[in-house]
Amino acid sequence: MPSHTATKRTDPTPAEEALIHVLWINAGLSCDGDSVALTAATQPSIEEIALGALPGLPHISMHWPLIDFECGPEHGADDFLEWFRKADRGELEPFVLIVEGSIPNEKLHAEGGYWSGFGNNPETGQPITTSEWLDRLAPKATAIIAAGTCATYGGIHAMAGNPTGAMGVPDYLGYGWTSKAGIPVVCVPGCPIQPDNLSETITYLLYQATGQAPMIPLDDNLRPTWLFGHTVHEGCDRAGYYEQGDFATEYGSPKCIVKLGCWGPVVKCNVPKRGWMNGIGGCPNVGGICIGCTMPGFPDKFMPFMDEPPGGKLSTTAIMPYGTTIRALRKITGNTLDTEPRWRRPGSKLLTGAVR
Numbered sequence: 001m002p003s004h005t006a007t008k009r010t011d012p013t014p015a016e017e018a019l020i021h022v023l024w025i026n027a028g029l030s031c032d033g034d035s036v037a038l039t040a041a042t043q044p045s046i047e048e049i050a051l052g053a054l055p056g057l058p059h060i061s062m063h064w065p066l067i068d069f070e071c072g073p074e075h076g077a078d079d080f081l082e083w084f085r086k087a088d089r090g091e092l093e094p095f096v097l098i099v100e101g102s103i104p105n106e107k108l109h110a111e112g113g114y115w116s117g118f119g120n121n122p123e124t125g126q127p128i129t130t131s132e133w134l135d136r137l138a139p140k141a142t143a144i145i146a147a148g149t150c151a152t153y154g155g156i157h158a159m160a161g162n163p164t165g166a167m168g169v170p171d172y173l174g175y176g177w178t179s180k181a182g183i184p185v186v187c188v189p190g191c192p193i194q195p196d197n198l199s200e201t202i203t204y205l206l207y208q209a210t211g212q213a214p215m216i217p218l219d220d221n222l223r224p225t226w227l228f229g230h231t232v233h234e235g236c237d238r239a240g241y242y243e244q245g246d247f248a249t250e251y252g253s254p255k256c257i258v259k260l261g262c263w264g265p266v267v268k269c270n271v272p273k274r275g276w277m278n279g280i281g282g283c284p285n286v287g288g289i290c291i292g293c294t295m296p297g298f299p300d301k302f303m304p305f306m307d308e309p310p311g312g313k314l315s316t317t318a319i320m321p322y323g324t325t326i327r328a329l330r331k332i333t334g335n336t337l338d339t340e341p342r343w344r345r346p347g348s349k350l351l352t353g354a355v356r
């Protein structure tokens with residue numbers, strides 16, 4: 001008899017037997033970069049989510065234009081769109097809505113036309129605008145995820161001078177909006193999103209929707225706190241150079257690149273810690289300045305991108321006296337520590353500890 005016995009669970013839990021639809025609208029003002037990024041997720045991968053490979057995950061039915069075969073020529077767009085129409089008619093329960101791309105302001109058209117749409121209305125033959133889909137589906141969704149900076153805060157399309165009046169999903173629905181399940185819009189910014197940040201958030205909401213996780217913790221800008229609670233600088237491989245006042249003046253250097261335009265000290269993003277794909281990469285870690293793409297003020301407040309941030313000038317000037325002194329002292333200490341104790345040598349006398 002073994003000293004312990006393991007219980008092998010063969011029957012699915014009620015949560016694992018549940019079916020949740022995931023409806024994905026990528027027809028805001030979007031480049032589809034977040035859809036593409038998600039295919040690179042590994043922690044967990046989208047395949048693991050879709051196949052319910054993680055314990056406790058419910059069955060998922062993904063309706064995602066990037067991969068859905070119902071989008072293909074043999075099916076036509078109507079088969080794919082029928083899921084969205086069902087959700088609109090209240091025949092799809094429950095579902096999570098993922099929005100990719102910013103929401104243009106359709107009220108700005110003085111003489112007809114539209115900025116962005118997602119399929120046609122079969123009754124009129126006219127396009128259904130992205131904002132109309134939001135109006136129709138938001139009251140029926142269990143949760144809404146805004147994926148990527150365009151969908152969260154407007155992003156590139158919402159910068160100064162744009163003609164569309166583009167905005168993020170929380171701008172459109174209101175920051176105080178909550179779903180019928182009481183969940184605010186969940187924002188996963190990034191241009192594009194860090195793949196695992198999105199796959200992890202989807203997973204969390206699936207657990208929450210099946211009663212296996214508490215309310216998702218979000219910050220004031222509706223970002224998951226455990227993903228966006230720290231700055232780029234706090235996780236950057238180059239932070240040691242910054243602390244020693246050692247700054248790169250040209251690309252190709254391993255030193256801190258704040259003088260080349262890095263905004264990492266004030267930007268909330270976990271990419272340097274998490275990497276981009278499978279733990280590898282991460283903007284400043286691999287030599288790219290942080291341009292603040294996860295922030296509501298992106299892009300306008302970070303431009304021009306290649307200039308040293310104004311705050312960087314002050315902080316690097318302030319740290320120079322400390323950094324250069326401490327670097328010199330560390331060099332002396334480092335040389336001492338880089339030398340073996342002198343008693344490690346042959347001879348007839350035991351010198352251990354007697355000489356240093």
Ligand code: SF4
Nearest residue numbers: 031033148149150191
């Ligand atoms: Fe594309 Fe960036 Fe907008 Fe995502 S956030 S749709 S990657 S422009």
Ligand code: SF4
Nearest residue numbers: 236239256257262264
């Ligand atoms: Fe901070 Fe950017 Fe320098 Fe990294 S490269 S240490 S994030 S300023």
Ligand code: SF4
Nearest residue numbers: 269283290291293294
């Ligand atoms: Fe965007 Fe900066 Fe994060 Fe890179 S490190 S993903 S530029 S916020």
